[in-house]
Structure formats: C-alpha cells, structure tokens
Amino acid sequence: GAVVSQHPSWVICKSGTSVKIECRSLDFQATTMFWYRQFPKQSLMLMATSNEGSKATYEQGVEKDKFLINHASLTLSTLTVTSAHPEDSSFYICSASDGGLNTEAFFGQGTRLTVV
Amino acid sequence: RKEVEQDPGPFNVPEGATVAFNCTYSNSASQSFFWYRQDCRKEPKLLMSVYSSGNEDGRFTAQLNRASQYISLLIRDSKLSDSATYLCVVNQAGTALIFGKGTTLSVSS
Numbered sequence: 345g346a347v348v349s350q351h352p353s354w355v356i357c358k359s360g361t362s363v364k365i366e367c368r369s370l371d372f373q374a375t376t377m378f379w380y381r382q383f384p385k386q387s388l389m390l391m392a393t394s395n396e397g398s399k400a401t402y403e404q405g406v407e408k409d410k411f412l413i414n415h416a417s418l419t420l421s422t423l424t425v426t427s428a429h430p431e432d433s434s435f436y437i438c439s440a441s442d443g444g445l446n447t448e449a450f451f452g453q454g455t456r457l458t459v460v
Numbered sequence: 461r462k463e464v465e466q467d468p469g470p471f472n473v474p475e476g477a478t479v480a481f482n483c484t485y486s487n488s489a490s491q492s493f494f495w496y497r498q499d500c501r502k503e504p505k506l507l508m509s510v511y512s513s514g515n516e517d518g519r520f521t522a523q524l525n526r527a528s529q530y531i532s533l534l535i536r537d538s539k540l541s542d543s544a545t546y547l548c549v550v551n552q553a554g555t556a557l558i559f560g561k562g563t564t565l566s567v568s569s
Contacts, residue, residue, distance in 0.1 A: 378556040378557070386561065387547070387559045387560060387561040388504070388547075388559045389559075390556045393555075393556055435501070437503055437504075439556075439557065449506075449557050451503040451504055451505075452503065453502075453503050454503045456501070
C-alpha cells in the first residue's frame with residue numbers, strides 16, 4: 345500500500361516555542377492531506393484539510409494562526425504549532441488522499457507532541 | 461448528535477469468543493465506510509472496508525445497513541492479538557474521514 349511518512353515521531357518542546365511537523369506521501373500524489381489531533385482516550389479529531397497550492401480549510405474551533413498548514417507540493421504538507429502551550433500536547437497525525445471515492449486513507453505514523 | 465457513534469466499551473472477552481461492535485452515523489450522504497484498528501500510541505490502520513452487500517475477511521465480517529445508518533463488525537474466534545481499539549469511519553468523496561470514538565477490545569487468555 346501507499347506510504348505516508350510523518351516526522352518527527354515525537355517531540356518535546358518548551359512552552360512558547362514553535363514545532364513543525366512534516367507529512368510526506370512517498371509513492372503517490374496527495375492532492376489532499378488531512379491533519380488530525382487525538383487526545384488520550386479520545387477519537388481523532390479533524391483539525392484542517394489542505395489542498396495542494398491553496399489555503400487550508402480549518403475546522404471550527406481550530407485557530408489558523410496557531411496551527412499553520414502549508415501544502416506547497418503534491419507530496420509534502422507541514423503543520424506548524426506556533427507558540428506551543430502545554431494544552432497543545434497531543435498526538436498529531438496526518439493522512440493523505442488522492443481524492444477518490446472508496447480509497448483507503450493512508451496515515452503517517454503520528455507525532456506525539458509534549459509541551460513542557 | 462455526533463456524526464459517528466460507537467459504544468466505547470471496553471469489551472473484555474476470552475480467547476475464542478465472538479464479539480460484535482456496532483456503529484451508527486448521522487450523515488445520510490456518507491458514501492464510504494470503513495473499520496480501522498488502532499493500537500495504543502500508533503496510527504490507525506485499515507482493517508476492512510464495509511460494503512452494502514456485507515463482506516468477510518477471515519475471522520472478520522463487516523455489514524452495512526444504509527436504511528438504518530448502521531455499521532457492524534463481527535470478530536470470530538478472538539485472538540489475544542485482536543486487542544486494540546476499533547474505529548468506525550465514514551466519509552464522502554474528497555472529504556476527510558470522520559472517526560468514531562472507537563471501541564476498545566481486550567482479549568484475555
């Protein structure tokens with residue numbers, strides 16, 4: 345199956361710093377990438393949808409100025425958590441799609457962010 | 461009403477048991493349906509797609525009832541390795557997957 349690589353797999357940062365997470369589709373062109381966040385014992389919650397070459401669409405309650413998403417190419421999307429705070433500590437995971445119906449979504453390995 | 465609802469469990473069953481999970485979805489326009497499996501601190505992995513005619517893959521059987529907006533997953537002859545969280549997932553073409561909260565299964569020897 346298709347491979348999506350997410351990096352880093354875990355990161356610990358100080359409060360107030362910014363963290364960039366990369367999501368790459370290695371063997372297909374991802375016209376759309378999705379960013380999710382999962383808190384302990386909760387479901388994956390969609391944060392934003394990014395389409396290559398256009399601005400991301402954010403879900404209600406997700407601050408676009410805090411969670412900067414860039415999808416500059418068909419194989420790379422990045423999520424930057426700006427001025428991170430302890431409440432941003434979570435499991436962030438991306439998935440990539442070629443936009444078709446009934447196609448499996450391919451997930452990155454996830455990034456566990458801990459803000460101290 | 462949440463878009464995708466599942467009984468969170470946990471379901472604690474002995475090896476060899478048969479266990480069934482149910483899921484309901486609210487958006488009648490949903491077009492694709494899946495069961496994903498997620499192990500602790502890992503990304504979700506596709507277990508199986510769910511088709512209107514029902515489908516089976518080894519010990520796993522998935523069924524879809526569009527009229528009732530209901531999806532089910534049946535696991536027969538449970539193994540220890542089946543212990544995980546099972547996520548019910550729906551979507552429409554070109555949109556993000558919508559995840560249920562997941563049902564936790566614990567299989568014991």
